[in-house]
Amino acid sequence: MIRKVLQDSAILQENVYNIDETGVMLSQLNSVKVLVRKDSQRGYRGARVKRTTVIAIECASADGRYLDPMIIWPASTHRCNWTMHPTPGWYYAFSDSGYTDSHLSLQWLKLVFEPQTKERANHKPRVLICDGFGTHETLEILEFCFENNTILCRIPSHTSHKLQPCDISIFSPLKVAYREQVERLEHCCVGTIGKEHFTYLYSPARDQALTSRNIRARWAKAGLFPFNPDKVLSDLPKPLTGPIIPQIIEMGGSRMQDQMPQTPITPITPTTADAVISLHDLIKQDIYVFDDTARQRLQKRIQKLTNATKLSLAEREILEEHNQFLTEINNEANARRATKAKVLDVGVG
Numbered sequence: 001m002i003r004k005v006l007q008d009s010a011i012l013q014e015n016v017y018n019i020d021e022t023g024v025m026l027s028q029l030n031s032v033k034v035l036v037r038k039d040s041q042r043g044y045r046g047a048r049v050k051r052t053t054v055i056a057i058e059c060a061s062a063d064g065r066y067l068d069p070m071i072i073w074p075a076s077t078h079r080c081n082w083t084m085h086p087t088p089g090w091y092y093a094f095s096d097s098g099y100t101d102s103h104l105s106l107q108w109l110k111l112v113f114e115p116q117t118k119e120r121a122n123h124k125p126r127v128l129i130c131d132g133f134g135t136h137e138t139l140e141i142l143e144f145c146f147e148n149n150t151i152l153c154r155i156p157s158h159t160s161h162k163l164q165p166c167d168i169s170i171f172s173p174l175k176v177a178y179r180e181q182v183e184r185l186e187h188c189c190v191g192t193i194g195k196e197h198f199t200y201l202y203s204p205a206r207d208q209a210l211t212s213r214n215i216r217a218r219w220a221k222a223g224l225f226p227f228n229p230d231k232v233l234s235d236l237p238k239p240l241t242g243p244i245i246p247q248i249i250e251m252g253g254s255r256m257q258d259q260m261p262q263t264p265i266t267p268i269t270p271t272t273a274d275a276v277i278s279l280h281d282l283i284k285q286d287i288y289v290f291d292d293t294a295r296q297r298l299q300k301r302i303q304k305l306t307n308a309t310k311l312s313l314a315e316r317e318i319l320e321e322h323n324q325f326l327t328e329i330n331n332e333a334n335a336r337r338a339t340k341a342k343v344l345d346v347g348v349g
Contacts, residue, residue, distance in 0.1 A: 002153050005127055006227045014120060016062040016127045016225055019113070019136075020166035021072075021100055023053040024175060024202065027182055027193040054198055055100060057108050058166060058174075062225035064212030067116045070108050071202075073195060074098030085200040089116075102135040109144055118148070126150045129224070131164060132157045165218035170210065177205035188326055269307040276308055 005011060055072040068089035073082065075094045083092060091111050093104050100108075117126055128145070130136045132154050145152045155163045162168070181201040185193060193201075219225045270276045283301045 002129070002155070002224070003227060003229075005151055005153055006225060010125055011127055012124060013225060014061055014063040014065070015117070015124055016129070017059050017067075017113070017117065018061075018129045018165050018219075018224075019057065019059045019108075020131065020164055020171070021055050021057045022166070022171045022174070023055055024178055024198075026052045026054060026195065026198060027186075052195070053098060054195070054202075055095075055098065056202070057100065057104075057112075058170075058210075059113060060165060060170065060210070060215045060218075062216070062219045064216040066206075066210045066215060067112060069206070070104070070112055071199070072098070072100055072104060075195075079195075082195040083199050084196065085203060087199050087203060090199070100135055102138045102141070105135045106138070106140050106144065109141060113150075114148060121149070123149070127153060129153045129155060129164070131155060163222050163224065165215065165222050165224065168218045168221055170215065170218055173214065174205060174209040177208040178202055181205055184325060185329065188322075188329060269304055269311060271308070271311065276305070279305055279308075 006016065052074060054074065057070040057072070059067040059069075061067075068091070070091040070093060073092065073094040074097075076096055078092050078094045083090075091108075093107065095101065095104065113128070126149065128150055130152065136152070137154065142152065144150075178201060181204060182193060185197065185201065220228075223229050270279050279301055283298060283305065
């Protein structure tokens with residue numbers, strides 16, 4: 001079915017889309033460490049880890065674009081102080097279960113997909129590829145797609161990890177980028193990360209991960225656009241044709257040692273002011289000596305001084321970026337505390 005649709009001459013690359021949802025844990029860190037005494041009898045868990053998952057509905061096109069997301073809060077209301085970070089075009093919803101349902105799927109079609117793709121389609125058919133989750137195939141959704149010239153295609157069950165571009169390699173770098181943002185916030189000694197921090201962290205993570213090049217590459221890897229099923233079949237493990245007999249290769253000690261890569265010895269870069277001053281004095285001693293040994297020694301010492309300068313400038317740039325980040329966090333927190341938490345309905349950011 002998908003082959004017939006995608007190979008239709010009326011279907012253009014920019015009008016082919018994939019929708020999928022992913023769960024993002026608010027404060028999921030790469031690692032959580034707790035320091036305690038070895039004789040402590042108490043049980044400890046990672047501090048400031050709030051195991052709340054927010055659902056994001058994302059949609060990417062075959063030509064490398066992505067639509068504004070719909071964020072679903074695991075709550076019975078939507079409060080304005082959760083979205084102090086500006087996110088124009090984003091839509092927000094809430095669900096008691098914390099997951100999407102048929103009503104929210106229809107709202108996504110009406111509020112996100114249709115307005116952001118209709119003008120670009122220019123009356124040509126659009127293709128929306130989704131997984132086999134039942135909330136995507138209600139009668140209301142099918143009627144809406146039929147009325148708005150949208151072809152809804154469902155991929156076979158248990159194949160989303162191979163056929164959905166969002167699942168293949170888009171959500172993975174997105175979550176890695178989000179965790180990096182969480183780590184930065186944690187290192188700045190921010191307290192528990194809650195819903196009020198999500199948009200501030202998720203927005204730059206999307207910009208970093210959802211690049212046009214990455215999206216197009218995943219569509220090609222899924223074999224959907226350009227349509228090439230061999231892309232998927234080539235990644236499947238080949239069946240074993242016979243027993244595997246490990247081969248043992250004996251090598252003499254001297255021969256093995258000869259084949260071991262040797263690590264070049266590099267000059268040690270000074271990391272303190274006293275070390276830089278001492279290096280500078282040594283350089284001055286070699287300036288007036290003109291033999292080959294002194295010239296080689298001078299070149300190595302100048303290289304050391306250059307490396308020390310680069311290291312100092314890099315550390316300064318990191319500190320300046322860190323201070324700027326702290327200032328942004330402080331300003332965002334002050335604005336959030338000054339805002340009254342009003343209950344809102346589903347709406348745009």
